[in-house]
Amino acid sequence: MDICVIGAGYVGLVTSACLAYLGNQVIAVESNPERLNSLSQGIVPFFEPGLQEFVKVGIDSGFLTFSDKLEESVKKAQIIFIAVGTPSLPNGEPDLSQVMVVARAIGSAMDGTKRRIVVNKSTVPVGSGNWVEMLVSQGVANSQPVPARSTRMESPSFVVVSNPEFLREGSAITDSFYPDRIVVGSTDENAVAVMKNLYKPIIDQTFDPPSFAPRPKGFQEVPFVITDLASAELIKYSANAFLAMKISFSNEIAGLCEKVGADVKQVAQGIGLDYRIGKAFLNAGVGWGGSCFGKDVSALMQVAKEYSYPTPLLEATVAVNERQRLTVIKKLQEELKILKGRTVGLMGLSFKPNTDDLRDAPALTIAYQLLKMGASVKAMDPVSNERCQALNPNLDIVYCQDINELATDCDALVLVTEWDDFKHLHWKEVAKCMRWPLLIDGRNALSEEEVTQAGMTYRGVGR
Template sequence: MKIAVIGTGWVGLTTAAVFAYLGNEVMGYDINEKLVRQLQSGTVPFFEPYLEEFVRRELAARRLNFTTDPATALASAEVIFIAVGTPPTADGCAVDMSFVSCAAIAIGENLKPGKFRVVVNKSTVPVGSNGWVESFIHQGLEKQGNMGAVDFAVASNPEFLREGSAIADSLYPDRVVIGAVDERAMQTLTELYRPILEQDFTPPPSLPRPAGLKKVPLVKVNPVTAELIKYAANAFLATKISFINEIANICDLIGANVKDVALGIGLDHRIGCAFLNAGVGWGGSCFPKDLMALIREAEGYGYDAKLLKAVCEVNASQRLVVVRKLQEVLKTVRGKIIGILGLAFKPNTDDLRGAPSLDIIRRLVELGAVVRVCDPVAVQRCRENLRELPIHFCTNIHEAAEGADALVLVTEWQEFVTADWEEIFSVMRTPVVIDGRNALNKKFLEDLGFVYRGVGI
């Protein structure tokens, strides 16, 4: 099929590369000229494993290309994905839908009469946005004088990929959700996703198909339900994390071990072990804004989403649990050298949006600590985000540890977990480790002589 993808960030670029890999002809369109130039030359300017390899291969195979011209992108497309950002507004209280409305107007201005087209909303949007997008497309069509002459339908196809495993999540998803009223739109999208649903494509050598994966379920619903599924999925995952963090705080008080509690409850099939890792809480580009959006959505109908609000409150306070632990051990942190290990909101990404590290660093600076930071890939983005703060950027854990009073693990990158802790012990001023992800070996570190504090262990 001929596909256009509007917005070539994490979601759009992954979608474009994966559908090209599956044999479709894909044109990525973005308003960011620099990004498009980089993509045209095969460079992906953010860190996502395998994505650059995919983009290069599909560019070479001429199944994938990029443009800043919406008319070129839409000229022959049968399916048009909207994958632009939906960040929170500046006051953090609503979803900024301006990128989606601009994309929808651009679609309306450039769609020409002829064949039937499906416009697919892949961006995470407030419930009811399907009809709203359609109205902006009509606005664009009206502008070009083609109102009524263009046959199209809008569908919702929420994205569940995780940064750090975006390609694998797209090739081997747990489910595909399609929300459409128009039967032709449902059929077109079912056909487009058929290789993924049937799992009958040849897997890329670098990302083999998970053992036992035979078929992927398709959830066919109406657009409003599809939109709510996305918000509900993120709200549930965030709830699981906040839940285990609350249990971890109780463990700390009563002397139980949250890792064992998580195992003990997670082995119950009704609960499951995933997303039960206690620590500094959730972040990222999606959970914070999506929970806020769902709470606002409910408020719009006069419903007070008390549970979801509590999930956010627990998370906000959990971010600073490592600062409280530092104060317990060091008493004052003023003037103390604290090394922050990990900046990205999780390993295998350089995305800092909503990262707990940012709140932790700001709080430590407020308290007068001398803050050093290191991360295998996110340091450059952190420099841009925290320009105003007097923090020291280190190239590796050893540089952060030299003469430090404490190290705080905030992102569980493998290279921190497997670092030479014996050598690190020998260069620190006071050997204190606060493990904000419960990822380090407590006994091993304590045997080396470290003062170790995890979260709920």
């Protein structure tokens, strides 16, 4: 099938490469000239495991191309994916301006040659499907010449469907090939059938897995969930809100564990074995971050507000997370008493391992707070030092290349991102570099035994 994907960020680029791998002719449209230039040379401008190789496979096969010509690309396609960003505005509402521009432009590019499906993959609030339909129609109307009385124009035909994306940064390719489910929201039977056909190789798992994303053992058919538009949109927000709530729940229990002398890791194991609860997303630590959870929970609360519907669970989910990010500061104060004049080394900057994404990263909140309190901050991340420096030129951090450089003259180290690189270090060497051998394990990811055997003081979260 001829596909056009608009927006070549994490979601758009992975979607494009995945659909190209399945034998579709895909044009990924990107408006950022630097990003487009880089992609046109086969260079992925952000870090995502395997994506560089994956994109190269697409380009070499001839199935994946890049362009900044939205109109031309839309005209060629039968299915048009919208995969642009929907970041939060300061008031918590999602900024839908990128979607608005793109939807109108799609409309302007439409002609009557075929019936097109406009697929909303960007995460948007309930009701956006109808709104996108209106914008596409406006684009169509604006681009139509006023017909002479006697001529009858062939009106472009399209349908808008919702196809929320559930991939996780850090495992985006695997998530795309082996998803838990594919959700398509539309009441148009024909559009649903086309979408089902597009995803058939994934639903039936009939494609040959690429070497960098092998099929998990025993992985079978993928559920294809058909809903109405509003339900598909709400599924995406609810899924993220639920996952964020699970982490916040664990963090709330972690605080209680510290009071009563329990260990939140043991508690999480004990409750996670109950299949109704499940083990995933019960890790206590410095809390959730990233480009999706915060903005999606806020957007969900905003939708509820429009209907004067209170959402105390969502509010608590956010409040617990905000408090949790600062628990490491409290622990540093308990151990070091005064933070003014101290040097703290942050292990990790990205919001989670295996990505260089710094959007809403807890490390930034912690760094700003430490600096505000008069401490010096050093940091070392395996992939996002440079990006952090470029995006936060006013953040007064000393960036380090290795763990010993980071530890040198530090009064404490704080594990913020649980990269594998940090899990088994030569702790004795690390301790030797430090002024005061204190380690705050903000992710409960390190071996307390290994750290304390090296003569360091270890503090986890909720233990």
